[in-house]
Amino acid sequence: xxxxxxxxxxxxxxxxxxxxxxxxxxxxxxxxxxxxxxxxxxxxxxxxxxxxxxxxxxxxxxxxxxxxxxxxxxxxxxxxxxxxxxxxxxxxxxxxxxxxxxxxxxxxxxxxxxxxxxxxxxxxxxxxxxx
Amino acid sequence: xxxxxxxxxxxxxxxxxxxxxxxxxxxxxxxxxxxxxxxxxxxxxxxxxxxxxxxxxxxxxxxxxxxxxxxxxxxxxxxxxxxxxxxxxxxxxxxxxxxxxxxxxxxxxxxxxxxxxxxxxxxxxxxxxxxxxxxxxxxxxxxxxxxxxxxxxxxxxxxxxxxxxxxxxxxxxxx
Numbered sequence: 630x631x632x633x634x635x636x637x638x639x640x641x642x643x644x645x646x647x648x649x650x651x652x653x654x655x656x657x658x659x660x661x662x663x664x665x666x667x668x669x670x671x672x673x674x675x676x677x678x679x680x681x682x683x684x685x686x687x688x689x690x691x692x693x694x695x696x697x698x699x700x701x702x703x704x705x706x707x708x709x710x711x712x713x714x715x716x717x718x719x720x721x722x723x724x725x726x727x728x729x730x731x732x733x734x735x736x737x738x739x740x741x742x743x744x745x746x747x748x749x750x751x752x753x754x755x756x757x758x759x760x
Numbered sequence: 761x762x763x764x765x766x767x768x769x770x771x772x773x774x775x776x777x778x779x780x781x782x783x784x785x786x787x788x789x790x791x792x793x794x795x796x797x798x799x800x801x802x803x804x805x806x807x808x809x810x811x812x813x814x815x816x817x818x819x820x821x822x823x824x825x826x827x828x829x830x831x832x833x834x835x836x837x838x839x840x841x842x843x844x845x846x847x848x849x850x851x852x853x854x855x856x857x858x859x860x861x862x863x864x865x866x867x868x869x870x871x872x873x874x875x876x877x878x879x880x881x882x883x884x885x886x887x888x889x890x891x892x893x894x895x896x897x898x899x900x901x902x903x904x905x906x907x908x909x910x911x912x913x914x915x916x917x918x919x920x921x922x923x924x925x926x927x928x929x930x931x932x933x934x935x
Contacts, residue, residue, distance in 0.1 A: 660853050660860075662859060664844075664846075664847075664918065667920065669859045669860055669863060671860060690859075738848050741849055
């Protein structure tokens with residue numbers, strides 16, 4: 630299958646690959662995996678004051694489109710608040726990368742990864758507040 | 761023979777996960793020899809077409825039943841249980857962390873060209889897959905616990921992908 634230029638760019642030069650230290654302040658992790666294709670995606674956000682995402686990193690084992698989708702969202706979430714990050718829709722990712730219909734599930738995986746990371750942050754944060 | 765019968769009935773089997781593989785192979789060969797298009801070389805067009813349809817049908821059923829994962833998925837399908845394989849949020853976090861570690865180990869061994877390490881991972885994974893198969897047999901055939909069986913099936917789908925990755929890495933090392 631032919632990948633779009635944007636997918637190839639993110640695939641060949643993925644942005645923000647890696648991990649934050651688990652104990653780093655404000656770090657939350659979203660882990661998702663799609664049984665249908667067997668891809669695994671880890672997306673981490675580093676949240677600062679006012680719930681603004683200062684940095685993001687990812688690690689994805691999957692096809693080029695899954696890697697490109699997660700690379701793209703790590704760029705998009707930076708500077709957004711966690712609630713704004715929740716507004717990122719898979720259709721925006723798919724449009725930006727010109728994903729073909731059979732690869733739409735990769736963009737859904739990336740959207741789910743953001744949601745999972747934000748949920749993890751909110752869970753940790755509410756625990757801290759209640760202590 | 762009933763064209764619309766399910767895959768199990770087609771081979772005169774009960775719909776269970778545990779299955780006599782040798783008997784399945786034997787029945788498959790018997791049926792293939794009856795319906796194979798080569799036997800209908802001198803027959804009319806309609807008969808030829810019918811034999812081809814049957815040969816395809818028998819093949820599809822055999823390919824589904826002989827592979828444990830495909831068989832388990834088919835049993836859930838017969839029970840009208842939705843596996844949710846498109847849902848990304850169903851897998852437990854510890855399972856996904858473990859999957860990440862597997863993939864990292866495979867990527868590292870591949871990059872370093874460590875053939876023996878890849879072989880070791882291949883065998884370790886096969887052992888784990890056999891354990892999942894045994895669990896699925898108990899859950900589907902004995903306990904009829906579709907929910908838990910579906911969980912094991914989803915795990916197995918990741919493991920199959922992982923096995924393909926490992927074998928791909930082994931092939932790359934051998935080139």
